[in-house]
Amino acid sequence: MNRTTPAALALCAIAALVAPAGAATKGPAAGKTVHVGVIADVTGAAGVYGTPQKNAYELANEDIKSGKIDAGGATLTFDVQDAASDGAQVVNLMQKFITDGSTAIVLGPTLSGEAFKAFPLAARANFPAMGTSTTAEGVTAIGPTIYRDALAESQVIPTTVKRTKDKWHYKTAAIIYGDDNAFTKTDGDIFAREFKAAGVDVVDTETFHQKDTDFQAALTRIEGKKPDVIAIGALFPEATKIIAQAGKLGIKTRMIGGNGLNSPEMYSVAGPAAQGAVVGAAWYSGAKYASNLAFVKSYTAKYGKGPDQFAAQAYAAAQIVAYFVAHGATTKDDMIGALKNVRVIQTVLGPIGFDPNRDVKSSPVILSIVKDGFAYFR
Known part of the structure; x- marks a missing residue:
C-alpha cells in the first residue's frame, strides 16, 4: 500500500501553487523563442539510457505546444543532439551549444564520465547546464552553474x-x-x-x-x-x-x-x-500521483512502452526549464538566476528543489527488478 505523509501532502500543495499545471498564453516570456540544447547518447553503448531521454524531450516539445506544459506563451524547444556514447562528440556538442548565441541552457550529457569532460566547458563559460542522469560524486562541484535533477549515488x-x-x-x-x-x-x-x-x-x-x-x-x-x-x-x-x-x-x-x-x-x-x-x-513508474500517471500514460501511448527513470528525469528537466521560461527566463543569465532561486517545482519526480551544492532535493525509492520492470522493495 502506498502511503502519503502529511508533510508530503503539504509539499505537494506548495508545489501546486508555485508551478501551476494549467497552460498559460501570457507571461513575461510570451512571444519569445527559447532554445534548449540537449546532449544525449541516443545511440552507442549508453543508448539504453539516452533513447528514453530523447523520447521524453520529444514528448515535452509536444506537451508545450499543446499547453500540457506551461511555458508562459513562449516558443520553447528542446533540441536533442546524439552524442553516440562518444566522449569527444559530447565535448563538441557542449562547445557548440555554449557558443551558438541562441542556447539558454544545456541538459545532459547522459553519463557521468561524459559530464566530467563537458561540464568544465560550461563552468568556465559561466553557462548553465543540468545533468539528468549524471549521478557520480563531484559532478556539481565542477562549477557554480552546474546542477542536476538526478539523485546522486x-x-x-x-x-x-x-x-x-x-x-x-x-x-x-x-x-x-x-x-x-x-x-x-x-x-x-x-x-x-x-x-x-x-x-x-x-x-x-x-x-x-x-x-x-x-x-x-x-x-x-x-x-x-x-x-x-x-x-x-x-x-x-x-x-x-x-x-x-x-x-x-x-x-x-x-x-x-x-x-x-x-x-x-x-x-x-x-x-x-x-x-x-x-x-x-529517483522515481518509480507505478507511483500514483496524478502528474506521474499522466506522464506514464502519454509516454506509453506515444512510444508503445512505458518510460524509465531516465525518461522521467529528462521530462522533469523539461518541466523545470519551462517553469523558468514561464516566469521570464529566456537567456543563459536568466537561467542561472532562476536555478539559484528555485524553491519548489512540481515535476513527474514529485516536488523538487536544489540544495546549496546544486544537487536535487528529493528522496530515493528502493526497487526490486521483476520480469516486467520494477516493483517496490518490501
Whole structure:
C-alpha cells in the first residue's frame, strides 16, 4: 500500500501553487523563442539510457505546444543532439551549444564520465547546464552553474544498503565494479564506505573495465568467499552480463546495484537471474500521483512502452526549464538566476528543489527488478 505523509501532502500543495499545471498564453516570456540544447547518447553503448531521454524531450516539445506544459506563451524547444556514447562528440556538442548565441541552457550529457569532460566547458563559460542522469560524486562541484535533477549515488546507495540490510540481515558482502569510469568507480567507493559503516565485512572486491564481456573468473572468486550479498557498480552492458553469468554459474547470492541497473530492460537482457536484484532509484513508474500517471500514460501511448527513470528525469528537466521560461527566463543569465532561486517545482519526480551544492532535493525509492520492470522493495 502506498502511503502519503502529511508533510508530503503539504509539499505537494506548495508545489501546486508555485508551478501551476494549467497552460498559460501570457507571461513575461510570451512571444519569445527559447532554445534548449540537449546532449544525449541516443545511440552507442549508453543508448539504453539516452533513447528514453530523447523520447521524453520529444514528448515535452509536444506537451508545450499543446499547453500540457506551461511555458508562459513562449516558443520553447528542446533540441536533442546524439552524442553516440562518444566522449569527444559530447565535448563538441557542449562547445557548440555554449557558443551558438541562441542556447539558454544545456541538459545532459547522459553519463557521468561524459559530464566530467563537458561540464568544465560550461563552468568556465559561466553557462548553465543540468545533468539528468549524471549521478557520480563531484559532478556539481565542477562549477557554480552546474546542477542536476538526478539523485546522486551518494544520496541513494546509503538508503539501498540500509533497507536491504534491515530486511536481509546480511553480515558479509562482495563488490564488483568498473574501475575506469567515473560513475562505476563512485559506486564501488560508496558501497565500500556504506558497508563499513553498517558493520558489513567486505570479503572480496573485484574490478573490471568498460567493454569487458567475461566476468566468470571474478564471479567464481566472489562465490568462493561466500558473501551474503553482491554489490554491482556497472553500466547496463556490463551489469547485464555480470548478472546473466552469475545465473549460469548457479550463484544464488542476493544482489544490489547502483543507478546503472535502473533500466527496465535489465530482466529482458540479463534473464531470470536479475529477478529480485535491488536498486535505489529517483522515481518509480507505478507511483500514483496524478502528474506521474499522466506522464506514464502519454509516454506509453506515444512510444508503445512505458518510460524509465531516465525518461522521467529528462521530462522533469523539461518541466523545470519551462517553469523558468514561464516566469521570464529566456537567456543563459536568466537561467542561472532562476536555478539559484528555485524553491519548489512540481515535476513527474514529485516536488523538487536544489540544495546549496546544486544537487536535487528529493528522496530515493528502493526497487526490486521483476520480469516486467520494477516493483517496490518490501
